[in-house]
Amino acid sequence: MEDIEHIPKELKLIDEKGIRLDGRRFNELRPIKIEAGVLKKADGSAYMEWGNNKVLAAVYGPREAHPRHLQNPAKALVQCRYNMAPFSVTDRKRPGPDRRSVEISKVISEAFASVVFVEQFPRTSVDIYIEVLQADAGTRCAGLTAASVALADAGIPMRDLVASCASGKIGGVVALDLNKDEDNFGEADCPMAIVPRSGEIVLLQMDGHLTADEFDQAMDLSINAAKQIYELQRDALRRRYASVAEAAEQEAMREPAPSEAPREMPPDLPPEVDDL
Amino acid sequence: MTAEVISELLREHINRLIASGKRADGRGFDDPRPLTVQKNYIKNAEGSARVQLGNTDVLVGVKIDVGEPYPDTPNQGVLSTSVELVPLASPNFEAGPPSPTAIEIARVVDRGIRESKTVNTQKLCITPKEKVWIMFIDIHALDYDGNLFDAASYGALAALSCAKVPASKIGKEDYPLPLEHWPISVTAAKIGGRIVVDPNLDEERIADARITVTTDENGDIRAMQKGLKGSFSLDEVRAAIRTSQKVGKGLRGIIQRA
Amino acid sequence: MDGSAPARREVVIPGDLLNGHGLKPGSGTFNEGGRIYAARVGIVAEREGFVSVIPLSGRYVPRPGDVIIGKITDLGPSHWLVDINSPYPAPLNAKETPWMVEFGDTDRYLRVGEVILAEVVSVDEAMRVQLSMADRQFGRLTGGQILGVSPAKVPRLIGRDGSMVALIREFTNVRMFVGQNGRIWIDGDPEGVHHAAVVIRMIDESGPAPGLTDAVRAYLEAAYGRRATTPAERDDDGRH
Numbered sequence: 208m209e210d211i212e213h214i215p216k217e218l219k220l221i222d223e224k225g226i227r228l229d230g231r232r233f234n235e236l237r238p239i240k241i242e243a244g245v246l247k248k249a250d251g252s253a254y255m256e257w258g259n260n261k262v263l264a265a266v267y268g269p270r271e272a273h274p275r276h277l278q279n280p281a282k283a284l285v286q287c288r289y290n291m292a293p294f295s296v297t298d299r300k301r302p303g304p305d306r307r308s309v310e311i312s313k314v315i316s317e318a319f320a321s322v323v324f325v326e327q328f329p330r331t332s333v334d335i336y337i338e339v340l341q342a343d344a345g346t347r348c349a350g351l352t353a354a355s356v357a358l359a360d361a362g363i364p365m366r367d368l369v370a371s372c373a374s375g376k377i378g379g380v381v382a383l384d385l386n387k388d389e390d391n392f393g394e395a396d397c398p399m400a401i402v403p404r405s406g407e408i409v410l411l412q413m414d415g416h417l418t419a420d421e422f423d424q425a426m427d428l429s430i431n432a433a434k435q436i437y438e439l440q441r442d443a444l445r446r447r448y449a450s451v452a453e454a455a456e457q458e459a460m461r462e463p464a465p466s467e468a469p470r471e472m473p474p475d476l477p478p479e480v481d482d483l
Numbered sequence: 484m485t486a487e488v489i490s491e492l493l494r495e496h497i498n499r500l501i502a503s504g505k506r507a508d509g510r511g512f513d514d515p516r517p518l519t520v521q522k523n524y525i526k527n528a529e530g531s532a533r534v535q536l537g538n539t540d541v542l543v544g545v546k547i548d549v550g551e552p553y554p555d556t557p558n559q560g561v562l563s564t565s566v567e568l569v570p571l572a573s574p575n576f577e578a579g580p581p582s583p584t585a586i587e588i589a590r591v592v593d594r595g596i597r598e599s600k601t602v603n604t605q606k607l608c609i610t611p612k613e614k615v616w617i618m619f620i621d622i623h624a625l626d627y628d629g630n631l632f633d634a635a636s637y638g639a640l641a642a643l644s645c646a647k648v649p650a651s652k653i654g655k656e657d658y659p660l661p662l663e664h665w666p667i668s669v670t671a672a673k674i675g676g677r678i679v680v681d682p683n684l685d686e687e688r689i690a691d692a693r694i695t696v697t698t699d700e701n702g703d704i705r706a707m708q709k710g711l712k713g714s715f716s717l718d719e720v721r722a723a724i725r726t727s728q729k730v731g732k733g734l735r736g737i738i739q740r741a
Numbered sequence: 742m743d744g745s746a747p748a749r750r751e752v753v754i755p756g757d758l759l760n761g762h763g764l765k766p767g768s769g770t771f772n773e774g775g776r777i778y779a780a781r782v783g784i785v786a787e788r789e790g791f792v793s794v795i796p797l798s799g800r801y802v803p804r805p806g807d808v809i810i811g812k813i814t815d816l817g818p819s820h821w822l823v824d825i826n827s828p829y830p831a832p833l834n835a836k837e838t839p840w841m842v843e844f845g846d847t848d849r850y851l852r853v854g855e856v857i858l859a860e861v862v863s864v865d866e867a868m869r870v871q872l873s874m875a876d877r878q879f880g881r882l883t884g885g886q887i888l889g890v891s892p893a894k895v896p897r898l899i900g901r902d903g904s905m906v907a908l909i910r911e912f913t914n915v916r917m918f919v920g921q922n923g924r925i926w927i928d929g930d931p932e933g934v935h936h937a938a939v940v941i942r943m944i945d946e947s948g949p950a951p952g953l954t955d956a957v958r959a960y961l962e963a964a965y966g967r968r969a970t971t972p973a974e975r976d977d978d979g980r981h
Contacts, residue, residue: 246626247538248573250800259526263625265571269800269828280867288578290569293621294528294544302567302621303580324771324780329867331828336571338623340542341525359755362799362893364780366771367756404756441754444782448752448797448948488814488824491854492926496886507886 220377220389227389233382236372236432241353241439243360243447249336251361253443255353258386259343261295264353265336266361272332283328287316287335289350295342311347318351318371318400318409324364333363344390348373348398351410356440360447368440369409370433371400374425381421383428397425403437406430487575487688494689498675506679506686508537513726515669515681518637518734520741522645530646530660532741534638537683538628540572543620543638545646547660549609549653550617560607560616564593566624566635573627591668591708592622592636595697599666599705602643606661609653616648629684632695632708636668641738665739666705667731668697671723673713678722680730694720696727700735752797752948753779759792760785767793783893797948801827801892801922803870807861808879810887810920811872813853818845823857826892826922829868833859837873839880856882858918858926882918885928888938890945892923897953898944905944905954908971912961913937936964 221227231237237258246252249265256262272278289311293300304312315337323333335357337350348371355368375385375396382389390396395415401408417425497507506512516537525531530545552559566589568576581589596602607616620642622635646660672682672690682690691713697706704724709715715723753759759770761777769781770793779785783794803809803825811823811831819842823831833851835842840850851857858881859874874880890898899906899919906917915929915937927937940957947953958969 246540246571247628248626249571251798261525263571267570267574270574271828271830288570292542292544292567292623293565293619294525294531294546294623297527299546299548299619299621302565304578328828334570336569338569338571338625340623341527359782360798362781362796364769364771365755366773366778366780368754444754445752448782488812488854490812490856490887491852492856492882492885492887494854495884 218392220392221380221382225380227377227382229386233380234428234431236384236435237386239436239439241356241443243356243443249357249361251357251359251363253353253356253360255349255356257345257349257352258384259341260339260346260349261341262346262349262353263338263340264350264357265338266333266354266357266363267336268333268361268363269328269331270334272330277332278330281329282325283323283330284332285316285319285323285325285335286332287312287319287337287354289315289337289339289347291339291342291346295339311350314410314412315347315351315354318369319354319358321407321409322365322367322369322402323358324366327364333358333361342387344385344387344396345373345398347371348400351400352436352440356443359440359444367402367404368437369400370403370437370440371398371410372429372432372436373398374428374432376415376417376421376425381417381424381428383432395421395425397422397429399426399429399433401430401433403433489688493685497685497689501675501677501679508683510679510681512677512679513730515633515730515734516683518737520637520641520738522641522741528642529649530642530644532638532641532645533625534634534641536630536634536637536681538626539630539634539683540624540626541631541634541638542623542625543635543642544623545639545642545660546619546621547646547648548617549614552608552612552615556604557612558608558615559604560602560618562593562597562602562604562607562618562620564589564596564620564622564639566592566622566631568624568627568631572624576624576627587708587710588631588635589622591632591695591706592620592639595636595666595668595706596620596639596643599664599697599699601640601662601664601666602660603663607648614653627684629687630670630681632670633668633681636666636697637734637738640665640667641741644738664699664705665735666697666699667727667735667738668695668706669723669727669730669734670695671726672711673715673719678719678726680726694723696723698724698727698731702728751784752782753785753794754782755780759794761792763790764792765790767791769794769796796893798891798893801825803827803829803831803861803864803868803922805861805863807921808918809859809861809872809922810882810918810924810926811857811859811922813851813855813857815853816847816851818847821847821851823859823872825861825870825872826889826924827870829870831861831870831872833857833872833874837862837871837875839875839877851881856887856926858882858920882926885916885926886934888925888927888941890923890925890941892921894945894947895919895921895923897947898925898941900954904971905957908954908958908961908969909937909940911969911971912965913940936961 240256251266351371377393397413400410524533528544529547566585673692693710757779781796783796815822913933918926
């Protein structure tokens, strides 16, 4: 994050009328789209566009935890790996985890640990993978939000979904959902994640400078936004499971009727179920 | 990649079908799966494409920036290809440094582009010995259902075909990256003595041998790679070349028109 | 199709409050502060004093009595390890087969990669699973092919009292074993296998909307050009 002294004088992140560079007001979210069940191999998945962020989340599990010595005999492990694709950022990022990715992976894993019913699956691991395909600040919030949907899509039992959002301070004004320029040139950024029904905060980070009062304002903005995000998550899941039925039935109706010509039997007759 | 036990039943089922001239998904031996290409998928990248070959889904980003040339090629740009088999794409992919499989795919795709002069690195020089264009081709697997060699290669070509050289970084105007050739790789697997094009995951897992032949718009060969532990006769190799020329034509059209 | 289509079933999401007055929390739900909530994505079912959520997705969780189709992935001197498409590998002890297996001789009877029809005998609290193949109805499967469906869809594939399976068999004449773990073995003539596979995929991709049985019947009647004789039934949403 840039120090205040280095902000170009002409760059006003928020003007006197309260309008930001991308046209939003201080309390407006960027446009968000979520699709559940987008991958075939993963047990659960979700794709999310949040402003210019493009994030893909997938869940495998519960499955046998490897390596064996990490297994917990009483619970499932919840392990998240957050990764940015090399082309996701302006300056190409070398493939592989850097310290930032490792930290984000850890705090996201911990966010889900109290929400997933881990005692139902001892000795297993629930593996969450977040791939950031295009980044524009707020990727850990987008990743966590998409991962929640992917967990539900995978049928992992949970107390609730987890919704995540960030607020910060730009040009002295507390504002919701900073984009990349705002994050780079603003004064503070505070990502958080919440269990919507109970209001429990399961992820909270902050960098920059906020008074206690400003922090309250930021949390207010984020928690309200999280409610909207929660509805988008639920809607994505409902759409996924309702529309699947129609698609399948329509496709089957389009199958061509078989021709009248007799079909050949395969050259060797299949053997009987044997050995009884 | 972790090995998974293949069921005997699946192996027999596929072998039986192939022996009678059929494939499990109804394709002909020379039919690739449907290919869809979406160019300019990632705005941050200078070029990008998301490609689906059947259920194999791959996203490729091309990043171009100013940098220093290698000392032994002072007048040439730098081209570097890498493949990430991220664990998201398959239950058998593990996190960690690139596996030999990932490295092999990257190198074969790279050869198809570099040796064919699809991108002519001599045209990527800005100031000899000082400044050249550095190009990274990053291939990100999203969903793995077999034949990453081809999916990765189509993704790379599609991404390159819509890439812009960011010349505004050196005070000039951005311009489209010039492509001199259109190499298309076609991979086939040998199962029970028969050769099938574009193996899906099940076919790939029971194949004895695999061959990738990359041909250009004139039908000339630009890259070849044989894989797995079985073998091909010379006649089979020649047949694979002819198939690559034939099948490559249709696929080239799809990538060019996307 | 009959005219009285019931209302589309609503999909519940984890955290949704369920209407559970007087009911106890069943599978797929949890109890918090005296109220019952959904723990999984699924549809709500009330039966015998319990409210539960029938999941629409998720891996197979073994239960005693389940018939499963498994794949041998490893073996020891007196047992085999079986992949049953669940988070937990399941051992099959040599004593739980109809054969007299000598110590160290296990791979003479079942090799790695072979596929078996077996049953889950027990599952303990630590989710350790024991299988058995001793009964006459179980054994090794050869030939044919295996299709996969989401384990959540198996009840719909079987149908109430096996009616869906009967409907499929009536037209296609395939031999079919349905594993609770979402694996289905079918074998028969190519046309029958093809139509059975289409129907199985329809069922796998179906959602909570009613009309599935009718759609399957309509497909099979069109494919074979004749009407079903398997008795028509009220559409079963797979409640169990």
